[in-house]
Amino acid sequence: MKNIILFGPPGSGKGTQAAMLKDHFNLLHISTGDLLREEIRKGSVLGTEAKQYMDRGELVPDAVVIGMIGGSFDTAREEGKEGIIFDGFPRTVAQAEALDRLMEDKDTSIAGVLSLVVDEEELTKRILNRGLTSGRSDDSDEATIRNRVQEYRTKTEPVASYYAANDKVREIEGVGSIDDIFQALCKAFEDL
Numbered sequence: 001m002k003n004i005i006l007f008g009p010p011g012s013g014k015g016t017q018a019a020m021l022k023d024h025f026n027l028l029h030i031s032t033g034d035l036l037r038e039e040i041r042k043g044s045v046l047g048t049e050a051k052q053y054m055d056r057g058e059l060v061p062d063a064v065v066i067g068m069i070g071g072s073f074d075t076a077r078e079e080g081k082e083g084i085i086f087d088g089f090p091r092t093v094a095q096a097e098a099l100d101r102l103m104e105d106k107d108t109s110i111a112g113v114l115s116l117v118v119d120e121e122e123l124t125k126r127i128l129n130r131g132l133t134s135g136r137s138d139d140s141d142e143a144t145i146r147n148r149v150q151e152y153r154t155k156t157e158p159v160a161s162y163y164a165a166n167d168k169v170r171e172i173e174g175v176g177s178i179d180d181i182f183q184a185l186c187k188a189f190e191d192l
């Protein structure tokens with residue numbers, strides 16, 4: 001299996017690009033944000049708990065998201081996928097460590113981390129813009145967006161250092177046309 005992590009701050013285009021990459025390379029797309037929103041939609045206990053954090057722009061507790069991705073590797077194999085593209089996970093070093101343990105169990109590993117680089121001003125602009133159509137409450141309020149970026153800086157950026165120690169991180173310019181960024185990601189994926 002060729003498993004990758006699509007990394008980057010909120011609004012860097014991870015969701016858009018992951019959806020294109022999964023089709024192009026026959027990957028299972030795992031977005032913990034989408035999984036959580038699905039739980040909220042269903043009105044499950046997990047969703048109700050997660051919503052309180054998401055509405056404030058805070059990260060959901062590690063145990064909750066780690067529990068949600070446990071079956072990913074079996075699903076990918078059952079569906080004949082070439083690997084998994086993780087989008088929005090892992091977001092803390094504890095999640096990265098849990099993912100390592102799970103992969104060891106499943107006899108697989110992370111091939112690389114593709115990291116989208118976008119400056120802060122562009123991020124806020126994009127998220128507010130997305131909020132006009134996405135219906136996501138955490139995309140509409142500037143204080144919540146600032147909180148999400150703050151959570152990213154303090155808790156998620158250290159995840160890049162965690163993988164950089166094994167020389168697994170490739171940075172890709174995340175500003176430009178969707179297609180140019182996609183081409184750059186495809187090349188980086190193939191080079192891994």
Ligand code: AMP
Nearest residue numbers: 032033053054058059060065088089091
């Ligand atoms: P996203 O759709 O990836 O932007 O995620 C939306 C929100 O879901 C985040 O702001 C967090 O509150 C929560 N979330 C998604 N993925 C994770 C994760 N891996 N760890 C903790 N919280 C997460």
